[in-house]
Amino acid sequence: MTRLDLSRRTLMAGAGALAAASSLDLPFGIAPAHAQGAPVNQNPGFYRYKVGDITVTAINDGFARRPLEGFVRNAELADVKKAMEQAYLPSDALSITFTTLAIQAGGKLTLIDTGNGDSGAPTSGAWQKNFRAAGFDPKDVSSVVFSHFHGDHINGFRLKDGTAMFPNAEVMVPAAEWAFWMDDAKMNAAPDAMKGAFAGVRRVFGPVAKDVKQFEAGKEILPGITAVAAPGHTPGHTVFAVASGSGKLMIMSDTTNHPALFVRNPDWSAVFDMDGPQAAATRRKLLDMVSAEKMQVAFYHAPFPATGHIAKDGNGFELVPVQWSSAI
Amino acid sequence: MTRLDLSRRTLMAGAGALAAASSLDLPFGIAPAHAQGAPVNQNPGFYRYKVGDITVTAINDGFARRPLEGFVRNAELADVKKAMEQAYLPSDALSITFTTLAIQAGGKLTLIDTGNGDSGAPTSGAWQKNFRAAGFDPKDVSSVVFSHFHGDHINGFRLKDGTAMFPNAEVMVPAAEWAFWMDDAKMNAAPDAMKGAFAGVRRVFGPVAKDVKQFEAGKEILPGITAVAAPGHTPGHTVFAVASGSGKLMIMSDTTNHPALFVRNPDWSAVFDMDGPQAAATRRKLLDMVSAEKMQVAFYHAPFPATGHIAKDGNGFELVPVQWSSAI
Numbered sequence: 001m002t003r004l005d006l007s008r009r010t011l012m013a014g015a016g017a018l019a020a021a022s023s024l025d026l027p028f029g030i031a032p033a034h035a036q037g038a039p040v041n042q043n044p045g046f047y048r049y050k051v052g053d054i055t056v057t058a059i060n061d062g063f064a065r066r067p068l069e070g071f072v073r074n075a076e077l078a079d080v081k082k083a084m085e086q087a088y089l090p091s092d093a094l095s096i097t098f099t100t101l102a103i104q105a106g107g108k109l110t111l112i113d114t115g116n117g118d119s120g121a122p123t124s125g126a127w128q129k130n131f132r133a134a135g136f137d138p139k140d141v142s143s144v145v146f147s148h149f150h151g152d153h154i155n156g157f158r159l160k161d162g163t164a165m166f167p168n169a170e171v172m173v174p175a176a177e178w179a180f181w182m183d184d185a186k187m188n189a190a191p192d193a194m195k196g197a198f199a200g201v202r203r204v205f206g207p208v209a210k211d212v213k214q215f216e217a218g219k220e221i222l223p224g225i226t227a228v229a230a231p232g233h234t235p236g237h238t239v240f241a242v243a244s245g246s247g248k249l250m251i252m253s254d255t256t257n258h259p260a261l262f263v264r265n266p267d268w269s270a271v272f273d274m275d276g277p278q279a280a281a282t283r284r285k286l287l288d289m290v291s292a293e294k295m296q297v298a299f300y301h302a303p304f305p306a307t308g309h310i311a312k313d314g315n316g317f318e319l320v321p322v323q324w325s326s327a328i
Numbered sequence: 329m330t331r332l333d334l335s336r337r338t339l340m341a342g343a344g345a346l347a348a349a350s351s352l353d354l355p356f357g358i359a360p361a362h363a364q365g366a367p368v369n370q371n372p373g374f375y376r377y378k379v380g381d382i383t384v385t386a387i388n389d390g391f392a393r394r395p396l397e398g399f400v401r402n403a404e405l406a407d408v409k410k411a412m413e414q415a416y417l418p419s420d421a422l423s424i425t426f427t428t429l430a431i432q433a434g435g436k437l438t439l440i441d442t443g444n445g446d447s448g449a450p451t452s453g454a455w456q457k458n459f460r461a462a463g464f465d466p467k468d469v470s471s472v473v474f475s476h477f478h479g480d481h482i483n484g485f486r487l488k489d490g491t492a493m494f495p496n497a498e499v500m501v502p503a504a505e506w507a508f509w510m511d512d513a514k515m516n517a518a519p520d521a522m523k524g525a526f527a528g529v530r531r532v533f534g535p536v537a538k539d540v541k542q543f544e545a546g547k548e549i550l551p552g553i554t555a556v557a558a559p560g561h562t563p564g565h566t567v568f569a570v571a572s573g574s575g576k577l578m579i580m581s582d583t584t585n586h587p588a589l590f591v592r593n594p595d596w597s598a599v600f601d602m603d604g605p606q607a608a609a610t611r612r613k614l615l616d617m618v619s620a621e622k623m624q625v626a627f628y629h630a631p632f633p634a635t636g637h638i639a640k641d642g643n644g645f646e647l648v649p650v651q652w653s654s655a656i
Binding site for chain 2: 047055086087089095104123134303304309320325
């Protein structure tokens, strides 16, 4: 049964069935105008591209909306709204999208981050459906690599009921990130607002803690994938340089949140940056580097398919999306 | 059977079966590295968005590559290559993509243009597969509206063996376009290089000529869809203003070819513009208008999903793609 058929059946069954269905089964954006048998499915959120011999598949996990008020720590709201308008985005709220990467290299399947699982906003949680639409099965994942331990990156590794999503995968984490979040003294000293994040890390990784492989930045952690320290967003926040033949990709992780705000204005700090000044210094250094080297980049929070190049533009930068190709 | 399964089976069957399969059944970009059961499918080329109550679905028909040499009539090759490099595109060849629109309004399904059918480059011809992936069936099409009569817009209406693709659709064409291409005197007076285009128009429309509805520019031709004359690319080249509630979309058709060249440099003329100076005047007028009104636009030859907004940039413009949304 196709997704479209499912949607139709769900719609026929009426509002009660709609309310009962899980968010993983529901297409987004159901509106009364659609309830006449007309297609309602959006395109599944995956997109393939090559980096040399390596195949990268961007897997989208939907989005979360948040008000602009208070989102940028060190900018006036009017300036933030102006940046949104200049990008032809709504100035009332920001849709933050989530795009993980699946990397096929040397017969192995590696994930970089895992999305929100069933712990995120109702408009997220589409990861597994999109991963399967791309032809993958979670049991085929060889390695799961984490860029950092915020919930929107790690919660897809373990559902709320405790289910491990990737039974056959090794788990690879930045040593600096593990050291910070698994330190009970740091948890006890953290402000109350951060205690949930510490608890979440323990919920996700606790059952596999003894098997987790910690990696150091500056090392090739898997064939073609080198970890690069990018601290500030979190203490152990990591980006990844992917190389194969002449192909290169810099996986920028959360070096920026939405590019219309933070690629354009690299000195702005999002509230999610744990150390704002350090994050801004890291951001400018990495954007300068990928811009100078004309490297293809991928961002976790850029609009899907979340890959392109970085051009210098005044005192900031601009993300130029790749041209979508029907060929791989 | 899913497309992925088909691909796998095709691959298993070996090179002979590959060569024998039709271009409509084949995913693009098959490479030996994939022939180990790993997924090879690219995301199906459709994308949905709303314009007020109207649902628009962009349907991609793949692409055609052509050398840059001789493509821009009135610019130096070095300047054309520089524009490509500034857009992070290859400077050896241009991939021209094809994206038609399916419009759901008032219970009717209208197409704007039909793609290459089985008459285009081997990297095109994906339209029907993508249209079906979007949940549509060709027999459900109520109206087919043509922007102009170039082969990449009309050949999808009738396959090479004569099969009509949309048995239940009315056919709507710009009166000025019909008058030009169906005029035997114009065909006889045309240079040899253009005679094939005249013959192609007759092949596609001949069998339905008596039923074709000709429309005049400046009229609302279907609920919410108004034809706007945009001559130059061809004599009857037409763009379409779509309006529903506060939602507006300008379907720019071939007002520009690739935006990295002709939105950026609106005075450049592609070899496909039949009247270069008139096409350039039309292009600048329309780009000025949609830029000033901040209207959402769709282009036939912009990178998929081929919709965004037009920002002024120096003496030219820039296409800012919409943010991809998993919600409709």
